[in-house]
Amino acid sequence: MDITLVEVAPRDGLQNEKRAIATADKIELIHRAAAAGARRIEAVSFVHPDLVPQLADAEAVLAGVRGSDEISYAGLVFNDRGLDRAVAAGVHEINVVVVATDTFSRRNQGCDIEEAVARWERLAERAQQAGLWRTVTLAAAFGCPFEGEVPEARVRELIARVAEAGPQEIALADTIGAGTPDRVRRLVTALTELAPEALPRCHFHNTRNTGYANAVAALEAGVRVLDTSIGGIGGCPFAPAATGNIATEDLLYTLDRMGITTGVDIASTIDTARWLGEVLGAPVPALLGRAGVFPDIAVAQAHR
């Protein structure tokens, strides 16, 4: 089985950092991810710079990134102005977020669900005209930091609504790491039934040690596109206590051992995570860099 990992460290990974990250470091992170084999990279966000100053340098980052026919660069887009910037900067994909609760939606992007869906429809149409790949992400699909439980019926309804604008891909995001494998299976099944034309994609955080089990459940339910973040860094600036994405290298360990191919190299990803820890001034949350890849580590230890 072959699946695609969307590398989100440059965007979701860095957006929550207190420390200012140099544009050159962001560019190097993207280059390192590409060199390790990532073929889809969520590189930037075209959110208003006042809201997420960490990501204000989207144009400079993209200008510094080497082009490649093999790599698709994505940017988050929230409104028309963001789409204008995305088109001008030359991204290949846009990712538009629709949050599954009104409270979180207002805090995250200043509008309720209805308005967010309407924006997505307008952006989808414009992005289609511009020839861009269109992903719509349903955030907080597994739970909301403000409203708590999110009814599955509402997520199903939202899937059907956003599918009408013809996205190539619909992502279910567990923004705060609240989901569990049973709900992942149910919602992924709903996604494939309600939006058969769209690729299903999932985005998990490991806030409560559920992220990797959820990723495995998503694969079992038919998902072939998963978001991961080198080092497991990340979080949402508008969601309290949101912590890191599932780590690219830690998921790769499981995938490699299960014979699921991604084209991404685990050893160079671990190297990049170590480098990223130095850039960020703190070790990354991922475990592979500490534990070592089995059985390589076993063989090394047996011979020492």
Next chain:
Amino acid sequence: MDITLVEVAPRDGLQNEKRAIATADKIELIHRAAAAGARRIEAVSFVHPDLVPQLADAEAVLAGVRGSDEISYAGLVFNDRGLDRAVAAGVHEINVVVVATDTFSRRNQGCDIEEAVARWERLAERAQQAGLWRTVTLAAAFGCPFEGEVPEARVRELIARVAEAGPQEIALADTIGAGTPDRVRRLVTALTELAPEALPRCHFHNTRNTGYANAVAALEAGVRVLDTSIGGIGGCPFAPAATGNIATEDLLYTLDRMGITTGVDIASTIDTARWLGEVLGAPVPALLGRAGVFPDIAVAQAHR
């Protein structure tokens, strides 16, 4: 669905600690686990005190633990002397380890696989006469820190061998956190087929962020007894880079959300993990204590 969590923090959790843990703290840990609802507790090891000095006070720990008809206390046993101690100390269960590779077996318990199986057979017979519950644990069943890959055929063969002595329970242990969900499913299926008279049990470490996905896979494959450790503490003193068990509270979060009952209370387990971190002088690896239980935390944050 109702499952049993065997609380292993007092034994597997503490055996790898550098800092000396007072007997009184071990007793308090056991009492706290029992108060939270644990009904099976791996309380002590009857390993030779020179080999694992951290656990040398097994008799004193058990003497200090309040008896209860509802709680079964287990001790690890490696040889006849250990069984004598276990019987004298009044444990309800013994757990005998057979390691799946000769190299690790010699380092862990000073004998090869053949001799370990022979010891298990003798101990099983004696423990049966003494009226004790008998578990045999196949350690390193998912990988060895010294020999690397462990052939599944050998694990299946070992299951059949140790089943002959009539254990009530056979546990598959991923001592170094090398396993992945596919292998868990295959080996659990083999276990239920090859030893239909024995309860299947699993023991996972989260060394490479695979532990919780493995636990979910084990449940799906029919396992109803899982080892967990409060706070996710633990490791093996004879296996390099072995880190913590899956955490009781983190697995409980997933189980509670999936409607799988255990009788163990998550809030008091989180409290105990926090206390345990103070005793150990470092925060525990579990994530629930930091993230909070969803949706409780969401509701609390929405109202602040």
